[in-house]
Amino acid sequence: MKLATWNVNGVRARLDRAVGWLERHAPDVVCLQEIKCEDDKFPHAPFEALGYRVVTCGQKGFHGVAIVARGELSDVERGFGDGVEDAQARVVSATFAGVRVVSVYVPNGEAVGTDKYAYKLRWLERLRAWVAPRLASGPPLAIGGDYNVAPADLDVHDPAAWAGKVLCSEAERTALARVIDLGLVDVLRAQHPGEALYTWWDYRMLGFPKNLGMRIDHVLASPALAARVTAAWVDRDERKGALPSDHAPVFVELADG
DNA sequence: ATGGCCGCTATGAGCGGA
Numbered sequence: 001m002k003l004a005t006w007n008v009n010g011v012r013a014r015l016d017r018a019v020g021w022l023e024r025h026a027p028d029v030v031c032l033q034e035i036k037c038e039d040d041k042f043p044h045a046p047f048e049a050l051g052y053r054v055v056t057c058g059q060k061g062f063h064g065v066a067i068v069a070r071g072e073l074s075d076v077e078r079g080f081g082d083g084v085e086d087a088q089a090r091v092v093s094a095t096f097a098g099v100r101v102v103s104v105y106v107p108n109g110e111a112v113g114t115d116k117y118a119y120k121l122r123w124l125e126r127l128r129a130w131v132a133p134r135l136a137s138g139p140p141l142a143i144g145g146d147y148n149v150a151p152a153d154l155d156v157h158d159p160a161a162w163a164g165k166v167l168c169s170e171a172e173r174t175a176l177a178r179v180i181d182l183g184l185v186d187v188l189r190a191q192h193p194g195e196a197l198y199t200w201w202d203y204r205m206l207g208f209p210k211n212l213g214m215r216i217d218h219v220l221a222s223p224a225l226a227a228r229v230t231a232a233w234v235d236r237d238e239r240k241g242a243l244p245s246d247h248a249p250v251f252v253e254l255a256d257g
Numbered sequence: 258a259t260g261g262c263c264g265c266t267a268t269g270a271g272c273g274g275a
Contacts, residue, residue: 009274010264034274036265061265062273108275148275167275202275203262211259214275240259246275 001097001254005031005144005219006238007105007200007247011066012037014245019046021238027251028070029096031103031144035064042066057092064089065103065145069096080130090123091130095139098257099225104145109166117166120148124175128182135182140225140257143184146200146217146247149176151186154196155215167216185226187219187252188234197234200247207246208239219252228254 004027008014011032022030035042039056047054051070057078058064067073073094080091093102104127109120134141149172153159162168180186188197198213207213221229231253239248 013264034264108273110273110275146275165275200275201259206259206261209259209261216275236259243263244259246263 001029001099001256002027003029003031003101003142003144003219003252003254004235004249005033005103005146005217006249007033007146007217007245009034009036009245009247011035012041012043014243015043015046017238017243017245019050021249022047022050022052022068025235025251029099029101030068031101032066032068033064033103033105033146035066036062037064055092055094057089059087059089062088063105065092065105067092067094067096067101067103069094069101071096080126082126082129084126091127098139100134100139100141102141102143102145104143104147106146106148108148109172111166112164112169121171121175124172124179128179131179131184132182135184135222141184141220141222142225142252143220144218144250147176148216149173150214150216151176151189151218154194155198157196157198157212157214162214167214180220183223184220185223187221187226187229188215188232188250190226191229191232198248199234199250201239203246217247217250219250221252224257225254228257230255
């Protein structure tokens with residue numbers, strides 16, 4: 001099974017690229033982030049024409065996540081269901097081919113010390129609380145998404161410049177580590193230890209040509225699923241050319257379970 | 258060349274992203 005996660009930065013604005021990308025790579029299941037539309041505005045027809053089904057958790061204008069798969073998506077869950085009042089659409093889950101697939105869009109956090117930063121840290125704690133019981137029992141988990149956290153300095157093109165800043169601060173790294181330390185595996189890092197790999201490059205300042213990137217998009221897998229990983233890579237080619245997203249997709253290849 | 262922000266909105270300027 002080929003799984004991918006991609007912050008598409010507007011599924012309508014990126015429709016041609018997204019369709020071409022699906023045709024070329026034929027992933028079995030994709031976690032999308034920043035669809036930037038309400039559920040009924042998602043362009044279902046071109047996805048269905050390629051044989052995909054789509055579940056969304058969207059909102060107007062901002063954020064929004066989806067799962068796209070070549071087959072049935074069951075037990076769809078939108079949000080955390082934790083009783084917290086939260087108008088932002090940032091998580092959707094569904095079971096596909098025996099795997100609990102989760103698409104997450106962790107808040108950006110704006111800057112350390114802001115209200116949005118505090119919301120980000122709370123959100124990561126809510127994610128931890130959501131994951132814990134689902135890791136203890138149930139189908140294997142694949143949590144793909146834009147986590148907006150570079151886990152280590154290796155994941156940052158200029159660690160000194162970014163030290164203590166949003167995406168790299170200790171509190172964010174600790175909050176993400178608390179999720180991972182439940183027993184998940186950062187699949188891309190596990191497949192490429194010690195290698196500087198990035199998934200996002202700023203549109204400004206020649207970020208991509210100069211490779212001024214960060215690794216903030218991750219696939220976290222439960223142990224049983226991590227054991228099935230045969231390869232993981234960043235699709236840097238998708239960041240090239242006309243009108244790209246500022247994020248590149250991450251692919252994971254899984255052996256049959 | 259992999260190129261100088263982009264997508265969104267009760268748009269046409271301002272906000273948010275990371």
